[in-house]
Amino acid sequence: SQTIHQWPATLVQPVGSPLSLECTVEGTSNPNLYWYRQAAGRGLQLLFYSVGIGQISSEVPQNLSASRPQDRQFILSSKKLLLSDSGFYLCAWTGGGAIETQYFGPGTRLLVL
């Protein structure tokens, strides 16, 4: 069966510091991968998605970037964090094809102080 991992689970970072969040998927190959951010009491906002290694699409211009160095690895980064980057970051995957149900990871809670 497929499993999706995210780490760290919780992160507290000062403003201006760099960021690296990691997401990995097990039990599948060539997944489509997604990064979402969820603000408190709000819906999920898509940040980036990837259909393959090195292929990244950005949905919202912002302080963040994404990379996909391996088939089942998706990384969310920032060179300098802003207070507004605080939130709950979720990674999701789909198998592609006709069925596009997205399965989510456990999430990373980021607090920028």
Next chain:
Amino acid sequence: EDQVTQSPEALRLQEGESSSLNCSYTVSGLRGLFWYRQDPGKGPEFLFTLYSAGEEKEKERLKATLTKKESFLHITAPKPEDSATYLCAVQAWTGRRALTFGSGTRLQVQP
């Protein structure tokens, strides 16, 4: 632009008191409508996918239905463990692959 509106924002029920959550959507060609359950501090857990008007799906005390403009998540005789935020999302046939989410309905079931 695809849009999803969920109501109510919050709902408090007594154990055994059945109710429905609403998800109204606007999308340029519906590919799928998705329901998720999210517990505090955790990632959304997939519940259902609906593809066409008239379709219904059930899982334990939950039943999801779909029309051309909205979806309902019916909760029959809920239990305290059904307390969670329920998220609705849509995916269109054209354009972006990702889901457009509503803000969710926070459900609290009291014993």
